[in-house]
Structure formats: C-alpha cells, structure tokens
Amino acid sequence: MHEAAATAAQVKAATTAEPLFLRACRGEAVERTPVWIMRQAGRYLPEYRAIRERHEFLTCCRTPEIACEITLQPIARLGVDAAILFSDILVPLPGMGVDVRFEPGPRLDRSVRTAADVATLRVPDPGEHTGYVMDAVRLVRRELPAGVPLIGFAGAPFTMAAYLVEGGGSRTFTALRGLLHREPATLHGLLRVCADTVAAYLREQVLAGAQAAMLFDTWAGLLSPRDVREFVVPYARHVFEAVRTAAGLEAVRAIYYAGESAGWIEACRDTGAGVIGVDWRLNLEAARARVGRDRVLQGNLDPSVLLGPPDRIRERTRDVLEAARGAEGRPGMGSRGHIFNLGHGILPETPPEHARLVVDTVRELSGGAS
Amino acid sequence: MHEAAATAAQVKAATTAEPLFLRACRGEAVERTPVWIMRQAGRYLPEYRAIRERHEFLTCCRTPEIACEITLQPIARLGVDAAILFSDILVPLPGMGVDVRFEPGPRLDRSVRTAADVATLRVPDPGEHTGYVMDAVRLVRRELPAGVPLIGFAGAPFTMAAYLVEGGGSRTFTALRGLLHREPATLHGLLRVCADTVAAYLREQVLAGAQAAMLFDTWAGLLSPRDVREFVVPYARHVFEAVRTAAGLEAVRAIYYAGESAGWIEACRDTGAGVIGVDWRLNLEAARARVGRDRVLQGNLDPSVLLGPPDRIRERTRDVLEAARGAEGRPGMGSRGHIFNLGHGILPETPPEHARLVVDTVRELSGGAS
Numbered sequence: 039m040h041e042a043a044a045t046a047a048q049v050k051a052a053t054t055a056e057p058l059f060l061r062a063c064r065g066e067a068v069e070r071t072p073v074w075i076m077r078q079a080g081r082y083l084p085e086y087r088a089i090r091e092r093h094e095f096l097t098c099c100r101t102p103e104i105a106c107e108i109t110l111q112p113i114a115r116l117g118v119d120a121a122i123l124f125s126d127i128l129v130p131l132p133g134m135g136v137d138v139r140f141e142p143g144p145r146l147d148r149s150v151r152t153a154a155d156v157a158t159l160r161v162p163d164p165g166e167h168t169g170y171v172m173d174a175v176r177l178v179r180r181e182l183p184a185g186v187p188l189i190g191f192a193g194a195p196f197t198m199a200a201y202l203v204e205g206g207g208s209r210t211f212t213a214l215r216g217l218l219h220r221e222p223a224t225l226h227g228l229l230r231v232c233a234d235t236v237a238a239y240l241r242e243q244v245l246a247g248a249q250a251a252m253l254f255d256t257w258a259g260l261l262s263p264r265d266v267r268e269f270v271v272p273y274a275r276h277v278f279e280a281v282r283t284a285a286g287l288e289a290v291r292a293i294y295y296a297g298e299s300a301g302w303i304e305a306c307r308d309t310g311a312g313v314i315g316v317d318w319r320l321n322l323e324a325a326r327a328r329v330g331r332d333r334v335l336q337g338n339l340d341p342s343v344l345l346g347p348p349d350r351i352r353e354r355t356r357d358v359l360e361a362a363r364g365a366e367g368r369p370g371m372g373s374r375g376h377i378f379n380l381g382h383g384i385l386p387e388t389p390p391e392h393a394r395l396v397v398d399t400v401r402e403l404s405g406g407a408s
Numbered sequence: 409m410h411e412a413a414a415t416a417a418q419v420k421a422a423t424t425a426e427p428l429f430l431r432a433c434r435g436e437a438v439e440r441t442p443v444w445i446m447r448q449a450g451r452y453l454p455e456y457r458a459i460r461e462r463h464e465f466l467t468c469c470r471t472p473e474i475a476c477e478i479t480l481q482p483i484a485r486l487g488v489d490a491a492i493l494f495s496d497i498l499v500p501l502p503g504m505g506v507d508v509r510f511e512p513g514p515r516l517d518r519s520v521r522t523a524a525d526v527a528t529l530r531v532p533d534p535g536e537h538t539g540y541v542m543d544a545v546r547l548v549r550r551e552l553p554a555g556v557p558l559i560g561f562a563g564a565p566f567t568m569a570a571y572l573v574e575g576g577g578s579r580t581f582t583a584l585r586g587l588l589h590r591e592p593a594t595l596h597g598l599l600r601v602c603a604d605t606v607a608a609y610l611r612e613q614v615l616a617g618a619q620a621a622m623l624f625d626t627w628a629g630l631l632s633p634r635d636v637r638e639f640v641v642p643y644a645r646h647v648f649e650a651v652r653t654a655a656g657l658e659a660v661r662a663i664y665y666a667g668e669s670a671g672w673i674e675a676c677r678d679t680g681a682g683v684i685g686v687d688w689r690l691n692l693e694a695a696r697a698r699v700g701r702d703r704v705l706q707g708n709l710d711p712s713v714l715l716g717p718p719d720r721i722r723e724r725t726r727d728v729l730e731a732a733r734g735a736e737g738r739p740g741m742g743s744r745g746h747i748f749n750l751g752h753g754i755l756p757e758t759p760p761e762h763a764r765l766v767v768d769t770v771r772e773l774s775g776g777a778s
Contacts (some may be wrong), residue, residue, distance in 0.1 A: 210755070212715070212757055215710075215712030215715065216716070218712065218716075219712055219713050219716025219717075219720055259668075259689065262689060262691075262751075263689070264691075298629075298668060298670075300668075300671035300690075301687075301690035301691070302670075302689070302691075317671075318632045319629065319633070319670075319671040319672070320633070320670075320671035321633050321671070321672075324633075324671075340585075342585030342588065342589055343589050345582070345585065345589050345590060346588075346590050357634070381632075385580070385582060387582055387586065
C-alpha cells in the first residue's frame, strides 16, 4: 500500500512539476530520458522545405512569425521534449559591423584578421539589432505546450571568431589557425568582442523567455587541448557567467556543445555549463568517466544511423541509452544525468519517420516500470 | 673510467647499429627522438612546386625518377630521420577498375555503392599495375643515405572504401555513412577487396625495399568507436598481418595513422601496428595512458604551429617532447617510445625553414647529454 501510494505521488510530482527536460538539465532523477534532436527544425522536414521555397534562409531567421512556425514544426511531429529556436549562429554579425549572406554556406562581406580589423567591430545591442530573435522567442513561448521548454542558442565565441577570421566557412581554417599562432593577442581581442556580443545576445534571449541557453562551438575541434583551454573555454565561460548572473536567471540551464571534442571533453566542464553535448565519436561511458558525475551529458547517436533501417535505428538508440547508464545501468528504471540527442545535427537526407522512431524508442526504453 | 668506457661503447653502438628511426620503431631506448614530417615532400617546398609546374601530379607519382627526386628533396634540407615515398594513396584504384583524376581533389570515374558495383572490382597484381611505385622504391633506396630508412605507405582499407563509395572526396561522406548503416554487408564486401588490394600493394613495396610500412586512415575519424571496431580495425589488421607474414618481412615496422582518432585511440592497438600515429587534438600523455606502454607513439605537433614565429615553434615542439616523456620525463636523456612528427600533414603555407626549425629543435632537446 505504502509503495503504491509513493508511486502515485511520484507520478503526480512528475506531471505537475516543471518540464522533464529542465529537471533533467538540473541533474535530477527523472521518470525517463528526455530527447530532442539538433537541427530538428530543418531541411529533412518537407514542411520546412515548403517554407524555404517561398522565403530566403535569412528572411526565415528575421521574420518572427516564420521563425516561430519553423521552430514548432517538429514538436508535434516528433514528440520531442524541448524546442530550439530556429535561427542561425551568425545573425549577430551585421550588428557587429559585418554583413553575411548564405549561398548556401555563410559568406561574410569582409574578414577580420588584424588588430585594426578587430577595432572596427562593435558589441551590438541585441534588442536593437536582433530584436526579431527576441520577438520570435516570445512568440514561440506563447505557442509551445507547457511541457515543452524553449532552448535559446548562440554560436560560441571561438566559432564566431573562426567565421570572422576566415570570412566564411573553410575546409582547413588555415587563416584562423595561423593567426592563433602568429598573433595570439589579436585573436584574444577578437574573442573578447565575440564573447561580449554573444553574452548580451544570449542573455537577451533568456530575458525574452528562453528556458535554457546553448552554445554551439562547431569549430573548437580544430584545436589542440592546450589551445582549447586558452582560446575556447574562457570565452564560453564568460558567456555562461553573464547569462547566469543577470537578475532572475539563476535557474537557466547552460548547455555547451563542441564538435570533435573527444580529445579534451573534460575541458568542457570549465565552461561552467551544467549540460555537456557529446559528439558521436566518443562513447558516452568514456565521456562520463572523463567529465565526472556532476554534469549532465547530452547526445550522442551518430546522425548517419538514421539513414539505416528501423531495426538498426532501434538497436543503436538502445546502445546510446545503455552507454549513458554505464555500469550502474538498470533498464526501464528512469534516467539521471542524460539527455538524448544526436551527436551532431540531423542530416538533410534523413526520413522524418526515422527521427520519430528515435524519439519513440527513447521514450519506450528509458521509461520507468510504473 | 668504467662509465666513460660504457658511454663510448654506447656511442659506437648507436653509430654502427641500424638507423635510429627503425630502432625507435622497435621501442628501443635511443640516443634521441627521431623525427620526420607527414607530407615532408610536398607543396610547401619551392623545389617541389618547380617540378609540379612541369609535370601533372599523377605523372609525378607514375614516373619513378620524378617520384624519387621528390622523395629525396626534404631529406637534406630538413635533416629528417626517415624518408617517405612520394605517391598517393589512390594509385591502386585504376588496377582495381576505377580511374582517378586530380582536379586537384581526387575525382573517380564512378562510385561503388552496391553489391553489383563491388563485384566489378579486381584485386590487382601490384607489380603489374603499380610497378612504377616499386621501381621508385628501389631507386629511392639506392639514393638514400644509409642512416635514413624509407617508409612505404598505402591508404588503409576503410579510407580507400570511403573514396570509392563517394566517388571522390566529400565534406560529410553521407553516401558512405548511409551505406554503412543501410547495407553493412555491401560495405564489408568492398572493404575485403580494398584490404586484399592494399595488403598485396604494401607487401610489394616492402619486398622492393621499403623498411617500414604505414597505413593512412584519413577518414576513420568519421565513425563512432563501435563502427571503428567493425569497419576500420579488422581491415587494417589484415593488411599488417599480410605484410608481416610474407617471408623475410618479420622486421618490418607497421605504422598506423588515423585522423581524429581521439575518441578511440586505444582501438588502434588492435590493428597490430607497433607504431601508432596521434592527431594533434589529443595530448600525447593522454594517448600514452590509453594506448599502453607496448606501442610507440608518433606525433603530434599541430601543423598550424609552423605558421607562427620561431619562438612559438620551439616552445610547442618542446611541449610535445615533454608530453611524450610523460611523468617519467628526464630532459636531455634520450628517448623511448616516441617518434616526433606533426599531428597531420604539413600545411602548404608553411615556410620551409620552419620545418627545419622543428627538426633542429627535436634533435637539440631530445638528445643525450653524452
């Protein structure tokens, strides 16, 4: 009797408490593993491609109604536990003084490679220059179901600097890596401007209603562990500190994701993020051993698994859940310290029903016996 | 007196024994750390660019006299302890039945994506189809100083398969990764053909005189640790076993290099290679802890350091030597278990004198007190 009562009380707590995703971010034991998918609002969805046939990519980012519609597209279709704002990490650039186009890769109207170039950059007021993002955040919050929180995001300072130095994407990022070794002080100067810009921008998203704040450090994986500690971590930390210390934002969860971080995943701790994203090229059990138990891990199914047949998708999804549980694992007993995601953005070639299958499998396999 | 005599005997042994590089490959304690540089014969050298102004890339690979000349170019200029044959990992493809051009990235005349495609491939006789490589090996061996051994090389089976599936290079290798999950048996079939081809090809180089055998697994870093163990390691192991078991090749040293292996460096042990190359994105001390003491590590200076000023190059070169020594390190007392190299190929933008500076610094800092 006592046990049954306790279970009912737990179920009640689970349904009346704050959303599953946010409780999991905090490291609480939860009734099942929450799941969302990086780039869940994107090109693999026919309803997204339909919008893009009518509107340019940047128009979608800059029109709150469209950004809101795209953000919401995957929520019901996939059954995910969190929404992430549809936008792009480079939208703060024009406010800094650098214009950007997408063809479809990002192309900046100039590159920033000298101290004089850095001196021309501004730290923009995020409300003034990217008010459309804040409007989209407010719209999305109104439209989302109560149980599905909204993640705001930005590019991490190092990754923003990488695009600014190269003037766009690059295969080898040689200009960036050369600058790092030839003129480290210039790069630090650029990183300070990027960090201040991103801090203000991400804080503003949280003030507008984003319930978690994520930094994408796409290009941090270019660097050696030593350079990560000097050029990557302190600037991500600066952003998260600014977001956390702003009045009333104590509860915000900070998520840090870097691509190809297998060589230095332990350094991600020092960004101050409570949730650390893990690329698929590192097993979650190994990541746990190196990161420690006081951080939540997010990831890390190889996105290309979703190009395979349903049986394989189920099997590999289960593998990730088991690696997350590690040696202590007891299947079907809820979850702690893990948010399920892919190890990188979903591939445009993915059948949408395969994304749904991943979500359903996580719900089924990680759920409590109650 | 006794000590002085011992030192003299040691010095004599060091000068009359087989080359430093080969003794280091074997894991012996050596008088200093040997050093060579991946792509040491290549575009950063003006004398290489001068040859390329007169001859196409493939002509250089296919003409033994030119391949020999290019192979020798960096030896005296840099003072490296090993030569590596100038060639390309894709030269076996035409013998397999797939033509390849360089524009300048590799472009295959077809892609191999089905079981029927795989069935069209042949395992070529390496003497018949790539006799020019074997002639180049023999030429180079005649021309090299006695203390500088020649490393033969090939693309590892997984990386060969990656190019065959994509029909060239790719940013995301989605066709390859999709095939892996949709039709793993087809990919295994392709990998078997690649492994047999590479085994025969690399064995033939050793029979022609190459004193060490290296596999480059450029694209293994695309995979999760689990997939590396299934699709990468067994096929590299097959090649090294074939090279080792061929009569008279017991002493050949096997070197395995994979890019972006930080998530699964320990799996490289299972290729059977005695020497494991390490990408710059993993600290050598961490690599040592995971790989164990019974393997030699090769690497791993970030190639972009060579774009910086001399002071920084010296400092970062010393850092790599110290990480290689790990906790046991005693500077200036010789070396064991480490071959110095970059963590990836030298960048074309590198000033040649910076490559020389790396070599000189390794010689100076790792040398014995005697």
